[in-house]
Amino acid sequence: MKNVEKHLVGWLSVCLLLCSFPVWAQGDAGDYLTIVGMVKDKQNKKALENVNVSVHGSNIGTVTNAEGEFALKIKKTEASRELEISHIGYVNNHISLEKETPSKLTVWLTPHANLLNEVVVFAENPRMIVEKAISKIPLNYSDKRDMLTGFYRETVQKGRRYIGISEAVIDVSKTAYTNRNTNHDKVRVVKGRRLLSQKASDTLAVKVVGGPNLSITLDVVKNKGALLDMEELNNYEFWMAESMLIDNRMQYVINFRPKVILMYALLYGKLYIDRERLSFTRIE
Secondary structure, eight states: OHHHHHHHHHHHHHHHHHHHHHHHHHHHHTTEEEEEEEEEETTTOOBOSSOEEEETTSSOEEEOOTTSEEEEEEEGGGTTSEEEEEOTTBOOEEEETTTSOSSOEEEEEOBOOOOOOOOOOOOSOHHHHHHHHHHTHHHHSOSSOEEEEEEEEEEEEETTEEEEEEEEEEEEEEOOTTSOOOTTOEEEEEEEEEEEOOOTTOOOSSOOOOSTTHHHHTOTTTOTTTSOSTTGGGGEEEEEEEEEEETTEEEEEEEEEEOSOOSSOOOOEEEEEETTTOOEEEEO
């Protein structure tokens, strides 16, 4: 009898535990609100799938199914907020949960055309990009005379030591870029200084041609004979480097180096070309 009583007590305990679960679930369900609805296109009345439905300002959300339907379970304490319905190509919609009843909702989304800027895609042909940028120089650069203020610095180095340094603040008068030569560009030194080594052993066998006028001749966009001339391009090879941002604008980065040997010096370095405007942002 004692064994039978123990079994009966055990079964009664299990039955009481099982009966307690529906009561707990029912009490928990009373704290939640289930929002059921459907999202449709306002113009063609078709159901929209994969629409984002979320409680604004929270991480509670879901997406509509293939029939445009959704079900969202939220705490009643969140009912003071609003639903945010969003989808690519449509204007976002907001529905107040205070005014709407928990019955099935129908949400209408209005199509919205988001026009994008024209994008020109080049097939990673660096020579073609450079030629296109050259053709756009008259459009991308000033078409009148401008006065610029700049800083000029020139150094002469022997081993690891500088034996000559020249610095100056300069005013540069530049003619319009529609005429790509520097014949009428001018430079004026506003303030400058020059430091020379005092050692007698610091001599040069070759006279260095320099000075503030280099700021004009090294403007290779204006001085087309230095690099950016269609015929001069044949002396160089170009290859793409990894793109980068300058002032939050994406740039083509193109390496260049001589591929021939001539009687005069050729250049090597990098071209930075704005992807949208195809203007020369920087040249190293």
